Amino acid sequence: MRHGPSRGGPRPANDSQWTLEGRQDARRLAPGLPPLPSGTHVPSLWPMLRALLGRWRSSLRLLRPAHVEADRAKISVSQLGHRYGNKVVALKDVDLNVRSGEFVCLLGPSGCGKSTLLYALAGQVKPTGGAVSIDGRRITGPGPDRLLMFQEAALFPWLSVRGNVTFALAARGVPRKERRARAEQYIRRVQLQGFEDALPHQLSGGMKMRASLARALSVDPAVLLMDEPFGSLDAQTRIHMQEFLQSIWMRTHKTVVFVTHDVHEALMLGTRVVLMAPRPGRIVRDLEVHLPMPRHPDDAALMEMVRHVQGLLREVEQGSKPPEPPPVRVPPRPSPPTVHSVTESVRGP
Amino acid sequence: MKREGRWKGHAQKLGLVLLLLAAWEGLSRLGIWSPHLFPGPVTVAESLGRMTADGRLWEATLRSLGRLARAYLLSVAIGIPLGLLMARLAFFRNAVKPVVMGLQALPSICWLPLALLWFGLTDAAILFVVVMGSVLGIAIATEDAVNGVDPQLLRVASTLGVKGVRFQFGVLLPAALPGIVTGLKLGWSFAWRALLAGELLFVSGGLGQLLTIGRELMDVPQVMAVMVAIILIGITVDRVLFQTVEVRLRRRWGLEGAM
Numbered sequence: 130m131r132h133g134p135s136r137g138g139p140r141p142a143n144d145s146q147w148t149l150e151g152r153q154d155a156r157r158l159a160p161g162l163p164p165l166p167s168g169t170h171v172p173s174l175w176p177m178l179r180a181l182l183g184r185w186r187s188s189l190r191l192l193r194p195a196h197v198e199a200d201r202a203k204i205s206v207s208q209l210g211h212r213y214g215n216k217v218v219a220l221k222d223v224d225l226n227v228r229s230g231e232f233v234c235l236l237g238p239s240g241c242g243k244s245t246l247l248y249a250l251a252g253q254v255k256p257t258g259g260a261v262s263i264d265g266r267r268i269t270g271p272g273p274d275r276l277l278m279f280q281e282a283a284l285f286p287w288l289s290v291r292g293n294v295t296f297a298l299a300a301r302g303v304p305r306k307e308r309r310a311r312a313e314q315y316i317r318r319v320q321l322q323g324f325e326d327a328l329p330h331q332l333s334g335g336m337k338m339r340a341s342l343a344r345a346l347s348v349d350p351a352v353l354l355m356d357e358p359f360g361s362l363d364a365q366t367r368i369h370m371q372e373f374l375q376s377i378w379m380r381t382h383k384t385v386v387f388v389t390h391d392v393h394e395a396l397m398l399g400t401r402v403v404l405m406a407p408r409p410g411r412i413v414r415d416l417e418v419h420l421p422m423p424r425h426p427d428d429a430a431l432m433e434m435v436r437h438v439q440g441l442l443r444e445v446e447q448g449s450k451p452p453e454p455p456p457v458r459v460p461p462r463p464s465p466p467t468v469h470s471v472t473e474s475v476r477g478p
Numbered sequence: 479m480k481r482e483g484r485w486k487g488h489a490q491k492l493g494l495v496l497l498l499l500a501a502w503e504g505l506s507r508l509g510i511w512s513p514h515l516f517p518g519p520v521t522v523a524e525s526l527g528r529m530t531a532d533g534r535l536w537e538a539t540l541r542s543l544g545r546l547a548r549a550y551l552l553s554v555a556i557g558i559p560l561g562l563l564m565a566r567l568a569f570f571r572n573a574v575k576p577v578v579m580g581l582q583a584l585p586s587i588c589w590l591p592l593a594l595l596w597f598g599l600t601d602a603a604i605l606f607v608v609v610m611g612s613v614l615g616i617a618i619a620t621e622d623a624v625n626g627v628d629p630q631l632l633r634v635a636s637t638l639g640v641k642g643v644r645f646q647f648g649v650l651l652p653a654a655l656p657g658i659v660t661g662l663k664l665g666w667s668f669a670w671r672a673l674l675a676g677e678l679l680f681v682s683g684g685l686g687q688l689l690t691i692g693r694e695l696m697d698v699p700q701v702m703a704v705m706v707a708i709i710l711i712g713i714t715v716d717r718v719l720f721q722t723v724e725v726r727l728r729r730r731w732g733l734e735g736a737m
Contacts, residue, residue, distance in 0.1 A: 251637060277637040283630045286732045287652045296648065300640040330732025348638065 192434055195401050195417040202226035203264060203384055204250065204352065210258030211245050211410075219245040220256070221409035227401075229351075230382045234389055234399035236438070238446070242410020243388045244356055250386060251277040251354050263352065273301060276350035280360045282337035284329040290316060290340045291325040294347050301348045315347040316340075318377065335366040339373070346377070355387045359394070368426050371397050379422055392438050396431055397424055402438065406445045413445050517699045525699035526706060534688065535707060542673060542684040543711075545601060549608035550669050557613045557665065558658065561620025562646070575621070578614050586611025586672040590679055604676045611672030612665040619661020623654035656727055663720040670712060685711075 199205050204227040211220040220242040227233050235243040248254040249261050252270040261268045263275065271277075284293050294312035303311065316325055319339040329337055338358060345353060359367045375398060378385060389395050395402045396418055404414040416438075424431055499519050506518035513521075529535040563570040564578070589610045593603040627650065635649045651658075677686020685708055692700035 253633065253636070271636050271639065273639050275637075277633070279630060279633070281630060283634045285631065285634075285649065285652070287655070287730060296640075297638045300635075300638050300644060328730060328732060344638075 191419045191430060192402075192416045192437065193419060195415045197226040197228055199226050201228060203229040204386070205262050205265075206246070206250070206259070208259035209246070209249060209256050209261060211242070211249065211254065211256045218409035220249075221411050223259070223410070223412055225403065225412060225415070227384060227386065229384050232378055232385045232387065232398060232400045234387045234395035234402045235405060236389060236392060236395040236402055236442075237405030238390060238407060238442070240407040240410070241405040242407070243390075243405050245410065246405075247277070247354050247356055247386060247388045250352075251275055253277065273348075274351045276345050276348060276353055278341060278345050278353065278355045278358050280357045282329070282334075282341035284337060284340055284344070286329050289326045289328055290321060290332070290343070293329070293340060294344050297344045297348050311347055312343075315343040318346065319343040319373075333366075334362050335370060338362065338370060342374070342377070346381070346383075350383075352384045352386065355385065357388055357390070360389070367394075371426070372423070374398065375423055392442065393426070393431075393435050396420075396434050396438060397426055404438070404441060404445065414441060514696070515698055517702065521699045522702045522706065525697075526703035529688075529700065529703060535704075538683065538685045538688045538704075539707065539711065542677065542686070545604055545684065546608065546669060546673050549605045549673070550612065550666060552605070553609050553613040553616055553665055553669060554662065556609070557616030557661075558620050560613070560617040561622075561658075561661075562624060562650070564617065564621040565624035566650075578617055581610075582614040582618065586668065587675040587679070590676055594680065599680060599682070601682070603680075604673065604682065607676045608669050608672045612669035615668050616661050616665035619664055620654070620658050623657025623661060624650060626657055627653040656724070656731055656733060659720070659724050659727055663716070663724065666715065666720065667712075670715075674708065 199207065204225070206223055206225040209220055209223040209225075210218070212218050223242070223246060225233075225246075235246060237243050245254060249256045250263075250268065252268050252272060252275070255269075263272075268275075284290075285296065288296055291309075291312050294315060295308040298308045298311060299305075313325070316322060319342050321336060321339055321343065324332065324336065324340075329340070332340065341358075359370050362370060371394060378398075387395075387398060399418055402414075402416050402418055403412055404416070405411065406413045418434070420428070420430060420434070503518040503520065506513065506516050506521075510516075517525075526535070560570075560574075560578070564575045565571070586607055589607045590603070593606040597603040597606060631649060631653050635645055640649055673684075674686050677684040678690060679686075685704060688704045689701055692698070692704060
């Protein structure tokens with residue numbers, strides 16, 4: 130519904146202006162104001178200036194390449210590589226540094242290794258090359274400082290909402306007396322009060338996800354890792370959950386790494402968007418999103434950025450389309466890669 | 479509407495039972511076979527009433543069920559941990575499981591001669607046969623249930639840092655419980671069969687002995703009455719006990735789509 134057909138359509142004609150490099154050049158040349166387009170009739174100067182200013186803001190300042198040094202990072206990924214069964218290269222030479230308090234979205238078509246990267250951060254996957262560390266310590270397995278959330282709510286079906294939260298608290302060694310109060314607090318935070326004693330199968334999809342979020346937040350991990358957590362929800366609930374997650378993030382400022390293939394979702398939520406490409410899985414762009422929060426899903430600047438990032442993704446796809454002498458055998462894809470990835474990056478699975 | 483459907487089902491079931499009873503009664507009254515060898519349901523019911531009244535049936539039933547309960551509890555106590563171990567530990571999976579599968583192929587009553595030699599004509603012999611009949615089935619079903627646990631739940635447990643005893647009893651066991659209960663039900667029916675086979679083969683009191691006595695006295699109504707009693711006990715335990723537990727469990731676990 131919010132993905133209109135126009136977004137999948139042809140890109141604007143002034144193509145070069147949309148690439149990031151072109152814009153940076155423009156900024157370097159005219160640091161004060163953007164150049165006025167020639168040949169336009171000027172009815173009144175101020176509204177036009179303002180419109181231009183808005184344009185300048187959105188296209189130049191809102192998406193900036195991110196540079197984070199490894200020594201200032203909370204999560205540091207260096208030269209990460211992973212092969213499945215020694216054949217399919219899921220990740221190759223991935224470097225990523227995440228500061229504390231950042232909301233990083235890993236964005237890309239399926240097969241780009243974004244989930245593998247996330248699972249490596251969670252310690253669920255042992256990468257075949259490179260290193261992942263958090264606060265300078267190597268990650269060797271799941272730890273109490275990180276928590277992974279899945280596409281499904283994955284609640285324990287035999288426990289009530291409260292039971293799920295207190296069970297997680299018990300596993301983290303929270304004293305019995307504190308558990309109930311803390312569970313209550315987080316259930317209230319995800320607005321599930323009144324459903325404390327409900328069993329998971331009695332809840333709707335969105336409510337299950339919120340219960341799962343309450344369970345994740347209650348153990349207070351330093352880093353929250355989310356693997357397309359809203360991928361299985363309907364569009365309406367999904368927007369709801371995005372706004373909801375944003376409000377929670379604004380309050381807690383947890384470090385979040387969020388995997389998605391929905392461009393709009395990534396730009397809606399992230400303070401940083403990391404674009405990845407497949408074959409082999411790698412990072413192609415690392416952009417900071419300078420759009421104030423809370424963000425509105427229909428915000429014009431947001432929509433413009435979505436178009437821009439979709440263009441970038443398409444470029445990446447086309448760039449990697451002719452697989453020059455393939456070193457490894459890649460499983461056949463059901464449809465031409467371009468069409469496949471565009472529809473995929475716009476819509477859910 | 480659902481309720482209506484259930485009543486309709488009950489009515490159909492009852493109707494068929496009445497029809498069968500009527501056919502049975504009619505067949506016996508035709509006099510094709512001697513009424514001593516083919517009594518009608520009325521005669522059988524009279525015999526059943528007589529045995530109930532003089533307490534023979536109660537005594538035998540209590541004796542049989544007492545044995546069954548002891549043997550079954552023992553089977554559960556051995557079978558579930560054995561199943562868990564087979565699912566979780568490589569040694570048990572690689573070495574013990576083939577042995578269990580092999581022994582499972584042996585009908586439980588085949589253990590009786592060995593049991594009689596080892597334990598003599600005692601209750602222990604029967605208990606041994608019953609345990610051998612049900613423990614392996616329970617272990618295999620438990621192993622199956624644990625292996626079938628949703629891997630997502632195991633990943634959640636690992637990311638939440640649930641380990642050790644809390645993991646075994648807080649995640650693995652409850653997640654596998656619906657499957658384990660199905661295994662317990664299966665184990666119970668194995669045990670019930672093994673028990674009656676054992677009781678028939680050597681005289682020791684219990685329902686099996688009542689059957690044997692009926693045969694020796696040429697008392698066909700008694701034989702049939704005891705058969706009816708065995709069927710009724712079997713149905714009661716299976717439907718009332720296990721069915722209820724299973725349905726409740728599945729509903730709570732959200733497996734029945736009950737909203």
